[in-house]
Amino acid sequence: MKKKLKLLIVAGARPNLMKISPLIEAIRKHNKNSRAQIKYSLVYTGQHYDKLMSEVFWKDLRLPKPDFDLKVGSATHAVQTAKIMIGFERVCNKLMPDMVVVVGDVNSTLACALVASKLGIKIAHVESGLRSFDRSMPEEINRVVTDHLSDHLFVTEKSGIRNLIREGNNKENMHLVGNVMIDTLLKFRKHAKASNILKRLGIGRNTLYALLTLHRPSNVDDRVKFRTLTDALVVLSKYATVIFPVHPRTEKMLKRYGLHNFFSLHTKSSKPANIHKNRINCIDPLSYIDFVKLMMHAKFVLTDSGGIQEETTILGIPCLTIRENTERPATIEHGTNILVGCSTEKIIAESKKILRGDIKVRKKGHLKLWDGKAAKRIIRILLRTV
Numbered sequence: 001m002k003k004k005l006k007l008l009i010v011a012g013a014r015p016n017l018m019k020i021s022p023l024i025e026a027i028r029k030h031n032k033n034s035r036a037q038i039k040y041s042l043v044y045t046g047q048h049y050d051k052l053m054s055e056v057f058w059k060d061l062r063l064p065k066p067d068f069d070l071k072v073g074s075a076t077h078a079v080q081t082a083k084i085m086i087g088f089e090r091v092c093n094k095l096m097p098d099m100v101v102v103v104g105d106v107n108s109t110l111a112c113a114l115v116a117s118k119l120g121i122k123i124a125h126v127e128s129g130l131r132s133f134d135r136s137m138p139e140e141i142n143r144v145v146t147d148h149l150s151d152h153l154f155v156t157e158k159s160g161i162r163n164l165i166r167e168g169n170n171k172e173n174m175h176l177v178g179n180v181m182i183d184t185l186l187k188f189r190k191h192a193k194a195s196n197i198l199k200r201l202g203i204g205r206n207t208l209y210a211l212l213t214l215h216r217p218s219n220v221d222d223r224v225k226f227r228t229l230t231d232a233l234v235v236l237s238k239y240a241t242v243i244f245p246v247h248p249r250t251e252k253m254l255k256r257y258g259l260h261n262f263f264s265l266h267t268k269s270s271k272p273a274n275i276h277k278n279r280i281n282c283i284d285p286l287s288y289i290d291f292v293k294l295m296m297h298a299k300f301v302l303t304d305s306g307g308i309q310e311e312t313t314i315l316g317i318p319c320l321t322i323r324e325n326t327e328r329p330a331t332i333e334h335g336t337n338i339l340v341g342c343s344t345e346k347i348i349a350e351s352k353k354i355l356r357g358d359i360k361v362r363k364k365g366h367l368k369l370w371d372g373k374a375a376k377r378i379i380r381i382l383l384r385t386v
Contacts, residue, residue, distance in 0.1 A: 012108020129160025
């Protein structure tokens, strides 16, 4: 390598932090053991602006303070994307990196890829090739456009390679490297085991509970659909305790649609002994470590998140995905994940099967290359570009 490789790494939202953490660690380890150094700067766009949703994660994941914080905050897709592009362009013009590294599928991913492309800066996209084939999802548009702009496509599962080939991307740019989200999960699993969140919430050793996350606009912004999901949760809570860390967006929509009063009848506290059996227990957003601990001990997880589908697969925890599709089909094939859509009947039916023991995780352990070494592979490939 003739010169230092200068990387500009971008994070915009909470899931991005779990993806950049192993990349930064891999760079640090490389720099300790090699004369061919990698220089990196970290940009945080501030797309997630809630303290509980972001700042705690920086501490949990032992991330360095960002070199640049754009502080864009919440807005419409157009306004948020525009603000990110304006701020990020200034950073790129100041640093002139060799390459911009973007992760995931949030607005920051797309916005920064657009800026880098127009400035003639190479782009590496981590978590490339995932497709739900549902263009009503903003994330799907972000994924497709970012992949077509990127020079290096780092893929988590085989379906991603097939999707990229189908779309006409250059095979030489595709690299099946594994999953950086799983790098982070495997690294911090021991720390999660030591978390006292179960004690703090008053969850006993024999408490049977389902862990719920719900934040996707297609679910919570639609009043009819949200009410349908609420009805399903009410029925489910008769059979299992539900623990629901409430996303700020979901909290806002609960109030707007008059559903907040229902949920406020249940617990919304982190004080000990507040979890009520066979109730929907709303709690504040959790740190990464505490949330992983709750996942590890849950009977099953209900979610509309993408990353949680992957994490439950590695943990061997059944996952019911409250969506009609998934961009992570490997989790379905592995046998840990079931799509239940927004059907009250299907959510209840599949939950009962798990509670009765009719549905068990067929396989536990790693998918191909989901072994904690994805970031190391990515850095090794990037070093070849200089």
